[in-house]
Amino acid sequence: MKDERTTGQWLGVTMLGAMASAICGYFVLLAPVFDGPGFLAGAAVHDGRVRAGVLLVLLSALLPLAGALALWPLLRGHGERLALALTALAVAALAVSVVEQGLLLAMLSLSQAHAAASDPAAFQPAYAMAAGARYAVHYLALLMSGATSLTLYTTFFHARLLPRILAACGMAAVALQMAAVLLHLAGQPFHFTLVAPAALCQLATGLWLLARGLRRKTSMTLAHAA
Template structure:
C-alpha cells in the first residue's frame, strides 16, 4: 500500500504544461521556423548564388570578402535557432515519444556540426581567392587544383547536410502530427514535401542533377506550418494530454 501510494504521488506531481506555456512555446517554435527559413533561403539562394556565380568563389570571395562572413554568420544563427526548436520539441514531446524526439534532436545537432564544417571550407575560399586575384589571370592554371578541391569539399559536405536536414524535417512533421498540434493534412503534406526534398538531394549524391521543383513543396509547407504555430501555438487540449 505504501508503494502504491508513493507511485500515485509521483504521478500526481507531474503536471501538464500550463495552457499559457503551451501557447507561448508553440508560438516561439513557429517564430523560429519562420526566421530560420527566411535566413536559410536568403543565404542559399541569394548570397551563395552570388558567391558561386560570375567567375565562382575564386573571384567573388576575394572581391567581396564580407560575403563569406555574412554566409557563415547567418548559417550559425540558423543552426542555433534549429537547435533551439529541436530542444523545445524534445522537451515538449519527449514524454510521449522519447525515442523519436531524441532522434530528431540528434539529427539537428548532427546537421549543425556538418554546417560548421562547410563554413570552415567557405572561409578557406577567401584567402585562396585573394591570392588568386593577386597573381592575376596568367597564373590561373596553378590554382585549378585548389579550385576543384575546395569546390568538391564544399559540395561533399553541403548536400549530405541538406539530406540530414530533410530527414530531421520529416521527423519534425511526424512528431507534430503524432502530438496533434497541427492539422493532420498539413503534417502529411510536410512529410511528403520533406521526402521530395530528400529524393532530389539523393539524385545529386548519385551524380544526377537536382530537380529544383521538388524543393518547392517544402518551401511552401514549412513556413505555412511556422505561421500556423505562430498563431495557434501548441493546442492546449492536445498538449495537456501529452503529459498524462
C-alpha cells in the same frame, strides 16, 4: 495552455527564421559570388558578403536545434525516442553545416591568395579540392536538414500537436525534397520543383504555429515510440 502556446510560437519563429536566413544566405548573398568569373576569381572582392552569407547559413542550421530543445519538455511526457532523434539530428545537421561553411571560408582564403599571387593558376588544384569537398558536404547538409524536418513533422503527427493534415503534408513534402537531393547525387539534374512543396509546408507550419501555437491536448501519445 500558455506554455504550449509560447512553445509553439517560438517553434514558428525558428522555422520561419531558418527559412529566411537560408534563402538570404544561399541565394541572396552567396549565389551571386559563384556567378560571373567564378568564386575563385571573384570572391576576394566580396569578403564581407561571403562572411555574412556564412553566418546566415549557420543561423539557419542553429535555429532548428533551438526549436528542438524548446519542444523537448513538452514531449518528455509522451515518450522520448522521437524527441531524442529530433535533437540528435538537429545537432548533426548543425555540425555538418559548420563543416560546409568552414570549407567555404577556406575557399574564400584561396580566392584572396589567388588575387594576390603572381601565379594565380597555382591555386587552381587546391581550390578544386576544397570546392569538391564543400559540394559533397553541402548535399549531406541538405539531407541532414531534411531528416531533421521529417522527424519534426513526424513528431507533430504522432503527438497531434498540429492538425494532422498539415503534419502529413509536411512529411510528404520533406520526403520529396530528400528524394530530389538523392537523385541529384545519383547524377540527375536538381529539380527545384521537388523542393518547393517542402518550402511551402515550412512556411505554412511556421505561420500556423506563430498564430495558434501548439495544440493543448494530445489524444495520441508517443508511448509506442519510447
